Amino acid sequence: MRQMVLVGFLQAQNCTTLASAWRHPDAHSDFTTAAYYQRIGQVLEAGKFQLAFFDDRLAMPDIYGGNPAEVVANGVRVVKIDPVAAMMAMGFGTRYLGLGSTASTTYYEPFDVARRFQTVDHMLGGRAAWNVVTSVNDAEAQNMGRIEHMEHDARYDRADEFMEIVHSCWDGWEDGALVVDKKSGLFADPGKVHRLEYQGKYLKSSGTFTVPRSPQGHPVVIQAGSSNRGKTFSARWAETVFVAYEDLEAGKRQYTDLKAEVARLGRDPDRLSVNTIAYPVVAETKAEAEDKMALIDSLYKEVDGLSLLSEALNYDFKKKSLDEAFSAEELEGMSGMQAMRDRVMRIAGRNPTVRDFLEVTRRGRPREAGVGSGKEVADRLEQWFTDGACDGFVVAGTHMPGTFEDFVRFVTPELQRRGLFRSDYTGATLRENLGLPVPKRGSWRLA
Known part of the structure; x- marks a missing residue:
């Protein structure tokens, strides 16, 4: 039976996707500590979530008014620690939960990203994922030493070249390249380690990659582009996609269109999971959940x-x-x-x-929040899943760690009773738990 993917949507910052989350009376405030992220990870792992994912921006949202004072005073996503470091902290406090983090193709270099995420995949035993973004605004550009952000489609064109280099780096070492035979003195098989020579319009790279294949081959690739160009990029590169559909009917149409585009490119659409955003506000009863929602609304x-x-x-x-x-x-x-x-x-x-x-x-407010008992929230998720609008859900929190604690207490058991969600992890790697194969060298290239 087909089962859902569940992803915990996180920020390595002072709040969740909601800028008001830090104001919630039950929100924990130790968001600069490893313990904070480990607590959240352990809750998600207890609920058998496949993945915890860290969104990121390379600037605080201080474009408004051209001055950071107002957003700093109001705590509008102004603390942004490095999400890869937060992901590692969470990973060391869990055993099976997949961990994903964001890195920009516009402001980083392909070799750096390839090495960082392949290293993390080794350190976490094959549980890593990379969320590919092209970034969004001039504040990010200026933090990274540029004057203004690249034009929309051009940054995706650059990102295509970036992905070719990263995948070529990850293909640099074949399975079995490492020998480490002290008796013979052979450390690695030179015939299985390959040099890269790449020259594109935007990027170039020449050299030999320095990190061997990881336990799942290489990290899982996440993408969330929603423009036409972003959707084309997702169909080409993503192994799991995050979306935000405006309603069920739109979701069904766009889900079908994306899967068709993946197939048109010669990729297997069943190996791409499409996960839509969900804001659950759940309690023992609907009345209690509505009281929780009223409090959340008052914080905005x-x-x-x-x-x-x-x-x-x-x-x-x-x-x-x-x-x-x-x-x-x-x-x-x-x-x-x-x-x-x-x-x-x-x-x-x-x-x-x-x-x-x-x-x-x-x-800044929960979009299409699902408010109700565990059964009522599960009903909503089941409809979207069985009606063909998604393969799973990116569960976003109104405050931490309470949203995930409530979801795991009330919703996860209901989904499991219906056979819609796993009762245990399939294996040790993220690919195993997402039902993805270990990628073969060169499998990313289109026929």
């Missing part, structure tokens, strides 16, 4: 939504009053998450206002 501040919109769309939303419409030129100039902009424009049916952006995106 308008500065949360406006700061996060400015970050995501690379445009200072403080330049406009709430009910002032954007011009066509201003909309065209939003160079960040274009799928978000396009959705707001489509739903508004006209040039949208700032208020339209806040109401449609619900940036």
